[in-house]
Amino acid sequence: MHVYRSHTCAQxxxxxxxxxxxxxxxxxxxxxxxxxxxxxxxxxxxxxxxxADEDSPALPVLERLRTESVVTIDGEVKSRTPETVNRNIxxxxxxxxxxxxxxxxxxxxxxxxxxxxxxxxxxxxLKYRFLxxxxxTMHANIMLRSKVIASIRRRMVEQGFTEFQxxxxxxxxxxxxxxxxxxxxxxxxxxxALPQAPQMFKQMMMVAGFDRYFQIAPCFRDExxxxxxxLEFYQLDFEMSFxxxxxxxxxLEPVLAGTFEEFAEGKxxxxxxxxxxxxxxxxxxxxxxxxxxxxxPLVISDVTSHFxxxxxxxxxxxxxxxxxxxxxxxxxxxxxxRKFFDDMNNWARSExxxxxxxxxxxxxxxxxxxxxxxxxxxxxxxxxELGLGPDDGLFFAAGKExxxxxxxxxxxxxxxxxxxxxEQDCFKFCWIVDFPMYExxxxxxxxxxxxxxxxxxxxxxxxxxxxxxLSIKAWQYDIVCNGYELSSGAIRNHRPxxxxxxxxxxxxxxxxxxANFGGMIEAFKLGAPPHGGSAPGxxxxxxxxxxxxxxxxxxxxxxxxxxxxxxxxxxxxAEPKQLRELAIRVVEPPQKPGTPKEG
Numbered sequence: 001m002h003v004y005r006s007h008t009c010a011q012x013x014x015x016x017x018x019x020x021x022x023x024x025x026x027x028x029x030x031x032x033x034x035x036x037x038x039x040x041x042x043x044x045x046x047x048x049x050x051x052a053d054e055d056s057p058a059l060p061v062l063e064r065l066r067t068e069s070v071v072t073i074d075g076e077v078k079s080r081t082p083e084t085v086n087r088n089i090x091x092x093x094x095x096x097x098x099x100x101x102x103x104x105x106x107x108x109x110x111x112x113x114x115x116x117x118x119x120x121x122x123x124x125x126l127k128y129r130f131l132x133x134x135x136x137t138m139h140a141n142i143m144l145r146s147k148v149i150a151s152i153r154r155r156m157v158e159q160g161f162t163e164f165q166x167x168x169x170x171x172x173x174x175x176x177x178x179x180x181x182x183x184x185x186x187x188x189x190x191x192x193a194l195p196q197a198p199q200m201f202k203q204m205m206m207v208a209g210f211d212r213y214f215q216i217a218p219c220f221r222d223e224x225x226x227x228x229x230x231l232e233f234y235q236l237d238f239e240m241s242f243x244x245x246x247x248x249x250x251x252l253e254p255v256l257a258g259t260f261e262e263f264a265e266g267k268x269x270x271x272x273x274x275x276x277x278x279x280x281x282x283x284x285x286x287x288x289x290x291x292x293x294x295x296x297p298l299v300i301s302d303v304t305s306h307f308x309x310x311x312x313x314x315x316x317x318x319x320x321x322x323x324x325x326x327x328x329x330x331x332x333x334x335x336x337x338r339k340f341f342d343d344m345n346n347w348a349r350s351e352x353x354x355x356x357x358x359x360x361x362x363x364x365x366x367x368x369x370x371x372x373x374x375x376x377x378x379x380x381x382x383x384x385e386l387g388l389g390p391d392d393g394l395f396f397a398a399g400k401e402x403x404x405x406x407x408x409x410x411x412x413x414x415x416x417x418x419x420x421x422x423e424q425d426c427f428k429f430c431w432i433v434d435f436p437m438y439e440x441x442x443x444x445x446x447x448x449x450x451x452x453x454x455x456x457x458x459x460x461x462x463x464x465x466x467x468x469x470l471s472i473k474a475w476q477y478d479i480v481c482n483g484y485e486l487s488s489g490a491i492r493n494h495r496p497x498x499x500x501x502x503x504x505x506x507x508x509x510x511x512x513x514x515a516n517f518g519g520m521i522e523a524f525k526l527g528a529p530p531h532g533g534s535a536p537g538x539x540x541x542x543x544x545x546x547x548x549x550x551x552x553x554x555x556x557x558x559x560x561x562x563x564x565x566x567x568x569x570x571x572x573x574a575e576p577k578q579l580r581e582l583a584i585r586v587v588e589p590p591q592k593p594g595t596p597k598e599g
Contacts, residue, residue: 007023014094027062037063039052048096049091049094057100062098066110069106075096111124126558129557144554152255152541155259159255161212169192177221178222179222197237200519206528206531230551230555233537243530249275257270257429280436288410293422295422296422298421300412310374326397328408329393333393333419357369436472437476438469447469455476456474484540486536494529499513
């Protein structure tokens with residue numbers, strides 16, 4: 001017999017009754033029934049019930065051991081009585097009577113429980129992550145992650161992609177976030193950068209003639225954290241040569257739809273080939289976001305024209321000043337109290353907005369200051385245009401277009417949640433397309449790139465030379481699922497002259513482009529195919545499939561929201577010897593006013 005186990009804790013069944021077996025694992029739970037001790041023994045695979053009574057030499061040992069101690073049990077497999085069979089686990093028909101026990105590792109008092117799914121402070125969970133990962137949900141999440149990655153990898157290979165690896169130590173990337181810098185000992189005063197994404201390398205692979213590349217790529221961005229963002233993350237990075245935007249869509253949709261269908265556990269998934277294509281401008285109008293959650297049936301409308309002349313002076317003034325009025329329907333709210341509408345207004349103020357106007361309607365009768373001042377006839381005309389009914393309310397977001405769109409988008413989500421309109425048990429995908437190539441930077445008072453500077457402008461050189469830059473669209477696209485952006489992508493600008501011109505419009509000289517992106521521009525001058533790609537985030541994919549709200553729940557060893565690894569103590573201080581070898585001196589940041597000095 002093997003020194004540690006003859007079976008795992010998920011293998012034994014009624015067929016093994018009468019056999020002598022050896023199991024190893026963690027003491028998951030203990031239940032003392034007066035002279036008979038029941039122990040749930042857990043390993044990676046499952047749980048087996050161990051029984052020790054006064055005839056078992058293992059009893060006194062098991063009685064004094066704390067949960068999460070690691071033991072090896074030798075014993076005999078017995079059938080459970082019919083009334084004690086546990087149908088919820090594979091080993092539920094049997095139990096193992098303990099004949100002997102070896103303690104491999106006795107656990108001390110635990111800082112947090114493992115059995116059960118109690119909420120526990122994140123600080124403790126991350127500091128003792130190795131314990132947290134023993135819990136059933138976390139263990140399942142990490143296993144799900146592994147299976148999802150394996151599925152994606154298999155599907156990419158089936159699509160004709162080849163996996164390659166790109167460097168981790170590299171130069172700064174044009175992704176836009178802050179780089180993590182790595183000092184070079186061999187080149188004092190110089191730094192490598194960890195890749196924000198393998199963007200330029202994957203494009204170089206296309207220039208090198210490899211046609212279809214992918215990798216499950218680690219990426220690093222020194223940016224503020226939130227629930228769906230981490231300093232270190234993984235993405236399905238891929239690139240294709242001689243393709244149009246539609247070719248990219250047709251390659252990626254089967255991979256994502258197939259992976260989600262495989263792990264959706266009965267939830268519906270948008271079919272490959274049926275992902276809606278929503279232009280950016282339409283998404284911002286109808287959903288107030290370029291990451292629309294299509295599970296929400298509410299659609300935003302622009303009603304600016306109705307308030308060009310109105311008895312409601314505030315909206316008339318906003319419209320007269322170049323602003324817009326957007327509305328979010330609140331269907332079947334006749335039975336809602338005034339408090340529901342006032343609470344929505346208070347919510348908007350708590351989010352930093354001036355407020356959220358509203359109109360109530362019950363049995364065709366309008367209520368609220370907007371309706372009173374705008375007039376019943378005008379309100380009736382507005383409702384008819386929107387197709388609203390006699391018991392539907394309406395929320396208003398007014399102001400400058402960008403601000404009104406943002407408020408309306410947030411209100412759409414809030415109303416959908418409050419009225420329980422969000423469709424459950426489904427994954428709804430869409431593509432957001434036709435992003436603007438440029439935007440106006442109000443702070444710098446200049447035109448700048450709005451998305452990815454290396455995208456091919458629609459219309460190419462002719463558009464750059466003859467059109468208003470703010471009207472030019474790019475071959476850029478995002479893929480969105482249930483309100484989460486899974487990836488951005490683009491058909492790349494592979495022609496040097498178009499690239500120089502695109503950067504010139506944004507205020508960069510030819511010399512600037514050569515200095516910052518010389519490697520790529522030189523490669524393009526030596527024969528580059530048309531190419532494009534994308535990079536869906538692995539962490540967000542698994543987070544959605546696991547039904548979690550934070551990617552930390554699907555990452556084995558994540559950092560906290562301050563970018564700290566509480567388990568390993570990172571970031572830490574460097575030894576003076578290390579700093580000298582790297583020719584680095586640490587400069588202490590200036591103290592904030594009122595901060596007491598040390599010493």
